Every structure is written in structure tokens, then in C-alpha cells.
Amino acid sequence: MSDYNFSSLNDKEFESLSTDILSCHFGQHVERFKAGQDKDVDGRFYSSPNIEVIIQCKHWLKSGIATLLRNLENKEAEKVRKINPKRYVFVTSLELSNDNKKKIKNIFSPYILREDDIFCNEDINDLLSRHPQIEQKHYKLWITSTNVLNIILNAAIVGRSRYKLKEIVEESNRYVVTQSHHQAMKKLEKIRSIIITGSPGVGKTSLADQLCQYYVASNYELCFIENSLNEAEEHYNEKQKQIFYFDDFLGRNFLLALNPHQDSHVINFIKRVERDSKKRFILTSRSNILNQGKRLSDLFEIKKIDKNEYEVSIASLSEYDKAKILYNHIWFSQLEDGYIDEIYKEKRYHKIIKHQNFNPRLIAFITDSHRLRSVNSKNYWNYIERTLENPQGIWKNVFDVQIDEISRHVVIAVSIHGEEISESNLKEFYRRLKSSRLNLGNDMTFDTTMRFLVGALLDRNIISQNNVIYDLFNPSIADYVISDYMDDIDYLDELLSCLKTSQAVGNIHSLFKYGKLKQDFCAKLVEKQLNRIARSETQYELDNFLLRLLILASKVISPKNNLLDYIARLSEYVLNNGCLVLNRLFFDLINWVMDLGIINEKDSRLEPLLESWILDEERDYDEYISLSKIIVRVEPIGGELTDEFKQLFIEDFSEDITRKIIESDILSDVYDDDLYSYEIKDFVNENVSEIAIKFESSEIEKISESCDVNEIIQSNINAEMNDEQHKTAQDDGYSALSSINAIDDLFDRGEN
Known part of the structure; x- marks a missing residue:
């Protein structure tokens, strides 16, 4: 038997569920009513040509049984007497005892003919067990069912995905299923990968979250991608149903500098998923950021990723969709009645729904009771109007008035x-x-400041015992910071010297590439930062923070005088002592200082260092490219270092060639062992073309021969079989919520 308390539904959703389940129970179509047609009547059907049966639903979870009984006796009984139905059916989401049912029957006597015309929590759950199709029709009910939650809580989870899934489940109550939901689901089912785009606050992440939750409830393993597609590649399992989720894959507030080959990596993974019926891939990005990515990446344009895009826009939301979003937020908020009354006065909710700046994020903000401590109910409507007229002003008021200086810095x-x-x-x-x-004398501890900020401007999440993370409460906070606080170079310099994270420098680099910061501004900021470090005791600690600063410097300045002298001293230190951080950034730095003439290609200290760099550890493709440029400088006509590099590269590429070709999809239609050497060689040549070292045809041949065509054939066969099984197993059990036809009906309080 089902076991719902129906707390995931608002009152109108409960009414819709009740009429649907009673339609099945009585075997009659139950008619719904618009506001004003038949007050206090939620449904009606005819048990015989002359017997009209009236249905009323009460979803009074917040009030309880005692309040419900008083309301029925003091108000509802008189309304029913005026209607004077032949038969009256009463439905409530509350649990009722036998005595409760007898009392309700007496209150509505003689209209309730028998006690089994009173349906309470247990009765509805029993009917849902008999009619499971109703459960799946009502998405929010189905997704919070005991069976589905058990599936979700016990689902196969990769890495941080369990935390993300918990967050998704907690937000399900406020989610409203709109046409965007059904259209995005249809597209995802058709092509298996989808990029959900849209303006800030329109609901991209909420839609992606719920699509993920649906698939997890359908026994898919969730892989939530935090940083790069390498995480997805590591956990890709051909035999397992999997859903991959990459939120803001090009950056949250501005375009992150596309790493070399990141665009091809994304496209190849999309293609790989599209060939595997057991996989789904969901990405999100702001529309303007994705469009900027297309302009910077020819590959995004050439491969026409537009077919994977699904744009969520406010224009695509009907007024009724907007009404449901507003109503749902009000219902699940903790707003006191006085505040809610202000929205209902003169049907002001229509003004919110029709406002040009309507979006779900703003609705969440204006209905958040925690943000109304300084706003009394009489001023609430003015607060709503100001917020809708000037959304950016939301955070300006918080920053300027509601938090102290040290909290603002954090x-x-x-x-x-x-x-x-x-x-x-x-x-x-x-x-x-x-x-x-x-800090101008603030003596608050870290914990005190965090208690003040968490829940208002920051989120704090415990991932494990020793892993606690903080993030912005809302991405739009960063939009405000970028627009209002990124023009004071002295302030930014001081703050960055306290923060000292490579991620911060990477984001400043992205702001520069995206045109949000001018080159002159970035040049001055980098010079200030590097001059600080040059005067410090840690001037030779070449960590990722300093590496990123130097790489940004290589893009915005031509170092002179003291700064050039510091870079020379740092380079000399590296030549004498080596470096613990060996990655693409480090190799790019060495190439830059060689361009500056600080390191000479013939310096005898370079050769042993290069040998150790080559042999140090496995490299990714981009590191191989950067390292090859250094080796060519030192050995322009080849030598021992070149040979060692080529040997390791050939070994690595040969080991990965089969997987890379499967991912690239170039042999996806191969089902026999005919010779495909030309296609494979072309693929290898294309991949080694960016390596600065020249490869002989025999070396290309060696890599090509390492490709296991039989494995590719088997992968293609598996993909074809999975596709057929999916087509056979697929059903149409996912449908829309029953809809009510009028916004006023949705907001009707039934008080007249």
C-alpha cells in the first residue's frame, strides 16, 4: 500500500489528485470547476441521470484535525446546505479516526449518505495502490513516493553525486511541472543528450535537477560532474544505466577560459552518449555564455550542437505556468497570513505574473520569509514592486544595509x-x-561570521566528516559582485592577496577573455600581485596560484624592470631546484620565459630537468603539447629527450587509441573486420598534428595498429542491442499533471 502524507502537494494539486483518483474509483469522469462557477465545489459527477454527486477537498496539513472540524462545523456545513446536493463526498489529506468520520458525517447530514463517502489519508493511499497509473501521472507525488525515494536513496552514486541528489530531493516540493519539463524530457529521450540554456534565474538548473531525479528514480546511476568530463569518463560503464549531469559546464557567471580541447571533449562525449541507449547526458549553460563559447570555438559551430540545445525562456512559460510557480512558492513558504493577504488584494498576483521581470528566482526571493525581517506586512507589496522593477537592487540593499564590512569581504x-x-x-x-x-577593527570570529551569512548569502554543506564546503546562496550574487565590485583595483588586489586561490585567478583571466575586465586593469592587478609576492618570503614557492598569475601575466603584460628581474630570479630558482607542480600551466610558463629570453635553450641545466619532467608521471594530451614545445626548443633536430618523449607518447596513445576512436564515433557504423586503416591513420595524424615534435609514418603506423577493431565492433553491437532493448522497454508512463483552467481558480481561497 502507498504511504503518502501528501505534504509535497499544494492544496490545488491535492484537489487535482483527488478528482483523478475518485474518477477511477467511481468509474465516472469527475468534472472540475473554475472559480466563481460553483463555490466550494471542487468536483462533480452523476451517479445516475438525476443524481448529482458533489465533491469537496480539504488539504489542511498545516492546521490539523481539530481546526478542520471547527471549520467544517462553523462555515462549510452552511455552504453545503445552500448547495443542497443529492449526495456529498468529502476528501481530506488528514488521517481520520472512525469517530472523526462519524462527526464529519453528522456535520454534513443528510448530504453525506454513508461514511465511505468520506475519504481520508488512508483511503486515498489505498486507492493509489489500486490505481498506480494515477501516481505516475502526478509527478510530484510519484517522485516523493516511498518506493521511488527508496530507489533514489539507495541508487548507485558516483563521488559527490549523493550530496547533489539530496539537494535535488529537498527542492522537489517547490518544483512546478511546465511544458518546458515535458518538451525537455521528450528531447532528452530522443537524442539522449541535452544542453539546457536560458537567462539567469529562469529555472535551468531546477529543470535539469528534476530530469536527473526522474532518471535516478528509473534506476539510472547518477554522475554529477564537478570540474571536467574526465570524471564522467572514469565512471563510464557500458553495462550500467547512467545519467551524467554537468551544471554550468562553461562557467557559472561568465565564460571560463576554454581549456585546449575542452570543446572537442564535450562534443565527443555527447556523441558517445547519443550512441548508447543506457546513457543520458544533461548540461546547463546561460544562453549568453554558450553563445560566447560558440564564437570562440569553431568546433561547437561546426558540429552544430544546436540540435542538443533546449532553451528555457520566460516567453515559453504560459501565464498559467507562471501562476503555478508563484502559487507553489507561496504555499510552501512560511509567509504569515498578513503578507499573503497583500498578494491577494485586488488580485495583485496578476501583476506579478504579468511583470516583464518575472522569473522563478525572483519569485523565490520575494516569498522567502527569512528576508523579510525588516519588511512588515503593510510594506510588503511595495517591497515586491521594488524588487520586480529593479532585480539587481536585491543584492545592493543586502550588501549596503544588511551585512557588515567583513561579511561583505567574505x-x-x-x-x-x-x-x-x-x-x-x-x-x-x-x-x-x-x-x-x-579589516577595520572587526573582532568577530570565523564561526560567528559564517552563522550570520549561511542561509542568507552563503550555503554551507557537509560532504563528509572532514570535507565542508561553502558556496553562494544564489548565482546572481556573483553577477552583482562582478558588476559593482570589480572596478576597484586596490580593493581587488588586497582581497586577492588574502584569498590566494588559483581558481580566483582563473576566473579573473576568464573575465578578461570575456571582455568584463580590460587588459590595462588586469595588467595592473597582476603587476601588483606579483610585486607583492616578489617582496615576500614565499617568492619562490611556485604553487598553482602563482602559476596562474604568471600565465595571466603572459597574456596582458610585457614585464620590465623589477617584475622582469623577479621572473628571472624565479626561473633561476626553478632551474637549480626544480618544481613540485608539473602541469600544463608550468610548461606554458617555461615556454613564456624562454620567449622572454630569460631561459636559454642551451642552458645545461635544462636537459636533466626535462628528462625528469618527461618521466615524472602520466601526462594528459594538453600537457604533452606544452612539453613538446620546450623539447623542440632544446633539441630542434631531435635527440635523446625527443626519443624518450616520443616513446612515452606513443605508449600512452597506443593504450588509449581504441577508447578514443569509440568516443570519437568515426567507426560507429563498423560491424565487420574489413580494413579501416585509412580512417584510423587519419584520426592518429589529426591528434598528433598539435604535438610540436614530428612523428614518422612508421610511428603513426605503430599507434594505428594498436587499435582493436574487434573491440570497436563489439561496442557498436552492444550499442545497437541496447537501443533495441530500450525501444522495447520504453513506455509512456510519464505524463503531465492535470491542469486547472483559470489562474483565479488556482488562487481562489474559497472564502466567499
């Missing part, structure tokens, strides 16, 4: 960091901040 730092930040990094920032010139 939020701006998290915004500049650009992603989740660990508690240890934030505590270290706070320690430096307290000692900096930005």
Missing part, C-alpha cells in the same frame, strides 16, 4: 573564487583578512 571573495570553496581555504582567507588593511 561574500565578494567567494564570488571571485568562482565555485565552491572548502572550509579550510575560507578559514585561511578569513585569517589573512583579519590581519589585512581591509
Whole structure:
């Protein structure tokens, strides 16, 4: 038997469910009513040509049985007597005892003919068990069912995905299923990958979250991608149903600098998923950021990823969809009646729904009772109008009036960091901040400041015992910070010297590439930061923060005088002592200082260092490219280093060639063992063309021969079989919520 308390539904959703389930129970179509047609009548059917049966539903979870009984006796009984039905059916989401049912029957006597015309929580659950199709029709009910929640809670989870899934489940109550939901689901089922785009606050992430939850409830393993597609590749399992989810894959508030080959990586993974019926791939991006990505990436345009796009726009929402979003937020808010009354006065909810700046994020904001401590109910409507007219003013008021200076610095730092930040990094920032010139005598502890900020401007999430992270409460906070706080170079310099995260420098680099920061501004900021470090005791600690600063410097300045001298001293230190951080950034740095003439290609110290760099550890493709450029400088006509590099590269590429070809989809129609050497060789040549070292045809041949065509054939056969099984197993059990025809009916309080 089902076991719902129906708390995931608002009152109108409960009415819709009740009429649907009673239609099945009585075997009669139950008619619904618009506001004003038949007050206090939620449904009607005819048990015989002359016997009209009236249905009324009461979803009084917030009030309880005692309040319900008083209301029925003091108000509802008189209304029913005026209607004077032949038969009256009463439905409530509350649990009722036998005595409760007898009392309700007496209250509505003689219209309730027998006690089994009173349906309570247990009765509805029993009917849902008999008619499971109704459960699936009502998405919010189905997704919170005991069976589905058990599936979700016990689902196969990869990495941080369990935390993300918990967050999704907690937000399900406020979700409204609109046409966008059904259209996006249809597209995802058809092509298996979807990029959900739209303006800030329109509901991209909410839609993607719920699509993910649906698939997890359908026994898919969730892989929530935090940083790169490498995470998805590591966990890809051909035999397992999997849903991959990459939120804001090009950056949350501005276009992150596309790493070399990131665009091809995304496209190849989309193609791989499209060939596997057991996989789904959901990405989100702001429309303007995705469009910027297309302009910077020819590959995005050439491969026409538009077919994977689904744009969520306010224009695509009907007024009734908007009404449901507003109503749902009011219902599940903790707003006191006085505040809610202000929205209902003169049907003001229509003004909100029709407002040009309507979006779900703003609706969540204006119905958040925690943000109304300084707004009394009489001023609430003015507050709503101001917020709708000037959405950016939301955060300006919070920053200028509601938080102190040190709290403001913390939020701006998290915004500049650009992603989740660990508690240890934030505590270290706070320690430096307290000692900096930005702190004007504030003696609040870190914990006190966080208690003040969490829930208002920051989120705090415990991932595990020793892993606590903080993030912005809302992405639009970063939009405000970028527009209002990124023009004061002295302030940004001081804050960055306290923050000291490579992510922050990476985001500043992206702001420069995206045109949000001018080159002159970035040049001055980088010079200030590098001059600080040059004067410090840590001037030779070449960590990722300093590496990113130097790489940004290579894009915006031509170092001179003291700065050039510092880079020379740092380079000399690296030549004598090596470096613990060996990655693409480091190799790009070495190439830059060689361009500057600081390191000479013939320096005898380079050769042993290069040998250790080559042999140090496995490299990714982009690191191979950067490292090859250094080797060509040192050995322009080849040598031992070149040979060692080529040997390792050939071994790595040969080991991965089969997987890379499967992912690239170039042999997806191969089902026999005919010779496909030309296609494979072309693929290898294309991939090695960016390596600065020249490969001989025999070496290309060696890599090509490592490709296992039989494995590719088997992968293609598996994909075809999975596709057939999916087509056979697929059903149409996912349908829309029953809809009510009028906004006024939705907001009708039944008080007249």
C-alpha cells in the first residue's frame, strides 16, 4: 500500500489528485470547476441521470484535525446546505479516526449518505495502490513516493553525486511541472543528450535537477560532474544505466577560459552518449555564455550542437505556468497570513505574473520569509514592486544595509573564487583578512561570521566528516559582485592577496577573455600581485596560484624592470631546484620565459630537468603539447629527450587509441573486420598534428595498429542491442499533471 502524507502537494494539486483518483474509483469522469462557477465545489459527477454527486477537498496539513472540524462545523456545513446536493463526498489529506468520520458525517447530514463517502489519508493511499497509473501521472507525488525515494536513496552514486541528489530531493516540493519539463524530457529521450540554456534565474538548473531525479528514480546511476568530463569518463560503464549531469559546464557567471580541447571533449562525449541507449547526458549553460563559447570555438559551430540545445525562456512559460510557480512558492513558504493577504488584494498576483521581470528566482526571493525581517506586512507589496522593477537592487540593499564590512569581504571573495570553496581555504582567507588593511577593527570570529551569512548569502554543506564546503546562496550574487565590485583595483588586489586561490585567478583571466575586465586593469592587478609576492618570503614557492598569475601575466603584460628581474630570479630558482607542480600551466610558463629570453635553450641545466619532467608521471594530451614545445626548443633536430618523449607518447596513445576512436564515433557504423586503416591513420595524424615534435609514418603506423577493431565492433553491437532493448522497454508512463483552467481558480481561497 502507498504511504503518502501528501505534504509535497499544494492544496490545488491535492484537489487535482483527488478528482483523478475518485474518477477511477467511481468509474465516472469527475468534472472540475473554475472559480466563481460553483463555490466550494471542487468536483462533480452523476451517479445516475438525476443524481448529482458533489465533491469537496480539504488539504489542511498545516492546521490539523481539530481546526478542520471547527471549520467544517462553523462555515462549510452552511455552504453545503445552500448547495443542497443529492449526495456529498468529502476528501481530506488528514488521517481520520472512525469517530472523526462519524462527526464529519453528522456535520454534513443528510448530504453525506454513508461514511465511505468520506475519504481520508488512508483511503486515498489505498486507492493509489489500486490505481498506480494515477501516481505516475502526478509527478510530484510519484517522485516523493516511498518506493521511488527508496530507489533514489539507495541508487548507485558516483563521488559527490549523493550530496547533489539530496539537494535535488529537498527542492522537489517547490518544483512546478511546465511544458518546458515535458518538451525537455521528450528531447532528452530522443537524442539522449541535452544542453539546457536560458537567462539567469529562469529555472535551468531546477529543470535539469528534476530530469536527473526522474532518471535516478528509473534506476539510472547518477554522475554529477564537478570540474571536467574526465570524471564522467572514469565512471563510464557500458553495462550500467547512467545519467551524467554537468551544471554550468562553461562557467557559472561568465565564460571560463576554454581549456585546449575542452570543446572537442564535450562534443565527443555527447556523441558517445547519443550512441548508447543506457546513457543520458544533461548540461546547463546561460544562453549568453554558450553563445560566447560558440564564437570562440569553431568546433561547437561546426558540429552544430544546436540540435542538443533546449532553451528555457520566460516567453515559453504560459501565464498559467507562471501562476503555478508563484502559487507553489507561496504555499510552501512560511509567509504569515498578513503578507499573503497583500498578494491577494485586488488580485495583485496578476501583476506579478504579468511583470516583464518575472522569473522563478525572483519569485523565490520575494516569498522567502527569512528576508523579510525588516519588511512588515503593510510594506510588503511595495517591497515586491521594488524588487520586480529593479532585480539587481536585491543584492545592493543586502550588501549596503544588511551585512557588515567583513561579511561583505567574505561574500565578494567567494564570488571571485568562482565555485565552491572548502572550509579550510575560507578559514585561511578569513585569517589573512583579519590581519589585512581591509579589516577595520572587526573582532568577530570565523564561526560567528559564517552563522550570520549561511542561509542568507552563503550555503554551507557537509560532504563528509572532514570535507565542508561553502558556496553562494544564489548565482546572481556573483553577477552583482562582478558588476559593482570589480572596478576597484586596490580593493581587488588586497582581497586577492588574502584569498590566494588559483581558481580566483582563473576566473579573473576568464573575465578578461570575456571582455568584463580590460587588459590595462588586469595588467595592473597582476603587476601588483606579483610585486607583492616578489617582496615576500614565499617568492619562490611556485604553487598553482602563482602559476596562474604568471600565465595571466603572459597574456596582458610585457614585464620590465623589477617584475622582469623577479621572473628571472624565479626561473633561476626553478632551474637549480626544480618544481613540485608539473602541469600544463608550468610548461606554458617555461615556454613564456624562454620567449622572454630569460631561459636559454642551451642552458645545461635544462636537459636533466626535462628528462625528469618527461618521466615524472602520466601526462594528459594538453600537457604533452606544452612539453613538446620546450623539447623542440632544446633539441630542434631531435635527440635523446625527443626519443624518450616520443616513446612515452606513443605508449600512452597506443593504450588509449581504441577508447578514443569509440568516443570519437568515426567507426560507429563498423560491424565487420574489413580494413579501416585509412580512417584510423587519419584520426592518429589529426591528434598528433598539435604535438610540436614530428612523428614518422612508421610511428603513426605503430599507434594505428594498436587499435582493436574487434573491440570497436563489439561496442557498436552492444550499442545497437541496447537501443533495441530500450525501444522495447520504453513506455509512456510519464505524463503531465492535470491542469486547472483559470489562474483565479488556482488562487481562489474559497472564502466567499
